[in-house]
Amino acid sequence: xxxxxxxxxxxxxxxxxxxxxxxxxxxxxxxxxxxxxxxxxxxxxxxxxxxxxxxxxxxxxxxxxxxxxxxxxxxxxxxxxxxxxxxxxxxxxxxxxxxxxxxxxxxxxxxxxxxxxxxxxxxxxxxxxxxxxxxxxxxxxxxxxxxxxxxxxxxxxxxxxxxxxxxxxxxxxxxxxxxxxxxxxxxxxxxxxxxxxxxxxxxxxxxxxxxxxxxxxxxxxxxxxxxxxxxxxxxxxxxxxxxxxxxxxxxxxxxxxxxxxxxxxxxxxxxxxxxxxxxxxxxxxxxxxxxxxxxxxxxxxxxxxxxxxxxxxxxxxxxxxxxxxxxxxxxxxxxxxxxxxxxxxxxxxxxxxxxxxxxxxxxxxxxx
Numbered sequence: 001x002x003x004x005x006x007x008x009x010x011x012x013x014x015x016x017x018x019x020x021x022x023x024x025x026x027x028x029x030x031x032x033x034x035x036x037x038x039x040x041x042x043x044x045x046x047x048x049x050x051x052x053x054x055x056x057x058x059x060x061x062x063x064x065x066x067x068x069x070x071x072x073x074x075x076x077x078x079x080x081x082x083x084x085x086x087x088x089x090x091x092x093x094x095x096x097x098x099x100x101x102x103x104x105x106x107x108x109x110x111x112x113x114x115x116x117x118x119x120x121x122x123x124x125x126x127x128x129x130x131x132x133x134x135x136x137x138x139x140x141x142x143x144x145x146x147x148x149x150x151x152x153x154x155x156x157x158x159x160x161x162x163x164x165x166x167x168x169x170x171x172x173x174x175x176x177x178x179x180x181x182x183x184x185x186x187x188x189x190x191x192x193x194x195x196x197x198x199x200x201x202x203x204x205x206x207x208x209x210x211x212x213x214x215x216x217x218x219x220x221x222x223x224x225x226x227x228x229x230x231x232x233x234x235x236x237x238x239x240x241x242x243x244x245x246x247x248x249x250x251x252x253x254x255x256x257x258x259x260x261x262x263x264x265x266x267x268x269x270x271x272x273x274x275x276x277x278x279x280x281x282x283x284x285x286x287x288x289x290x291x292x293x294x295x296x297x298x299x300x301x302x303x304x305x306x307x308x309x310x311x312x313x314x315x316x317x318x319x320x321x322x323x324x325x326x327x328x329x330x331x332x333x334x335x336x337x338x339x340x341x342x343x344x345x346x347x348x349x350x351x352x353x354x355x356x357x358x359x360x361x362x363x364x365x366x367x368x
Contacts, residue, residue: 002030003363004087008038008060008074008098010046011290014271016093016116017050018175019356024052026360032085036074036098037061041245045270049180056081067130071101078105089114089363092138093172094289095131103138113138116172116359118145119152120289120310127308129214135310144366146359148293148350149313169358170351177275177294178353184272184279191273198238198264204282206230206334208241210305212287216248219325223305224256226330231263233331234338239263240277283337285330292320296348303333313349 003023007016013035023031034056035043047053058077060070078101090106092099093116106113115138125132139145145161147153148171156166191199198205210223227239243253243265257263269277278284279298284291287305295302296319307324314320323329 001028001089001363001366002032002085002087003089003091004032004034004081004085005091006034006036006078006098006102007093008036008043008058009096010039010042010271011288012093012096012098013039013043013046013050014176015171015173015290016091017046017052018179019091019116019172019359020052021050022356022360026364028364029360032056032087034058034078034081034102036077036102038070038096038098042268042270049183049271050176056085067097070097074098074101075105075108078102079109082106082109082111087111089144089366091116091359093117095120095128095135095138097130097134099138100134103141107141112143113141114144114146114359114363115139115142116146117148118142118166119147119154119156121155122308122310124308127214127306128212128310132310144362146355146362148355151313167358167362170353170355171293172351172355172359173290173293174297174348174351175353175356177297180272180275181279181298184275191276192266192269194264195240195266195269195273195277198240199277199280201238203236203238204338205277205280206237206239207277207281207284207286208239209244209284209286209288209291211244211246211249212306213248215287215305215325219305220249220252221256222325222327223330224252226327227263228256228260229327229331230334231260233335235262237262237334237338240266240281242266242269242274242277244268283334285334287325293348293350295319296350301337303330305330311350317347317349319348 007013032055035054036058040061060073089112091114092102103113145166146169153168284302292311292314302320303323305325323333
């Protein structure tokens with residue numbers, strides 16, 4: 001069986017890395033890896049850490065690219081890849097433009113698609129944008145669905161997907177996290193010195209990440225004002241914010257948050273450093289889907305800067321709280337946690353670290 005895995009962003013690479021490692025060493029599978037290069041520098045760091053290499057690199061990155069340009073370049077690039085390597089299956093992940101465009105290219109070429117992290121839904125095409133539409137479209141074209149949770153399975157069944165095409169696997173991000181955590185034990189010497197210093201000071205650290213397109217503009221201004229307020233009201237709190245490279249994030253962050261003594265702005269952390277930071281933090285404020293899944297395994301509470309989430313299992317388990325991109329709600333939530341002890345999450349609804357094995361098992365059965 002020939003299998004091609006495709007990813008393009010850092011979150012995709014992290015979540016697919018344990019699956020790629022397993023596919024590379026599974027008898028009976030000829031595996032190739034294609035990167036679209038949607039996140040160039042961040043991708044290279046992840047692949048180096050997980051010790052994986054690409055066989056095809058579309059290198060689509062261009063200054064000021066928009067969704068239309070990204071989609072067109074991936075479609076054309078995948079057509080060329082299929083001319084060189086004709087897989088039986090293309091594996092894609094999640095809800096990115098890479099995921100959608102690679103799926104569409106495979107569909108045009110008559111190649112079966114396996115959707116890793118299938119069945120997530122918010123029910124709102126604008127939140128997150130364009131991710132909600134991307135995953136809906138991918139799930140109309142796929143042939144196999146690797147769903148992290150029972151709720152994701154139920155979503156797919158309601159949409160008419162045949163049950164024999166669905167496997168509840170857990171989320172591969174837990175596979176990646178558990179592998180990474182073992183590797184980064186005693187890893188702190190490689191963490192950037194300014195970040196390491198913060199975590200060695202015995203202070204509560206609020207770790208922040210933010211990149212969602214729907215928060216660009218007014219949303220990020222609200223987020224920045226919240227962090228500015230918290231830094232002033234809670235001088236004993238340290239805020240660590242690795243700032244995403246997108247100019248729509250960089251500009252408001254630099255405008256509102258530069259020069260605050262207990263707020264550290266850093267370049268994006270590579271994956272092992274970010275695992276270290278998550279593991280050492282007191283609380284995490286994020287709009288990332290992956291962090292919502294990883295934090296319960298590390299015993300960390302998460303405030304999510306969105307009004308909806310396609311990962312409600314964590315909300316129900318009490319490990320995640322939605323606060324939106326609202327200055328008032330963010331400040332009130334952090335201050336409330338500051339004032340009372342935080343119950344440590346003890347249950348992760350997103351899996352046991354065996355998702356990749358379940359996916360490969362499904363594929364190998366299809367080959368026999």
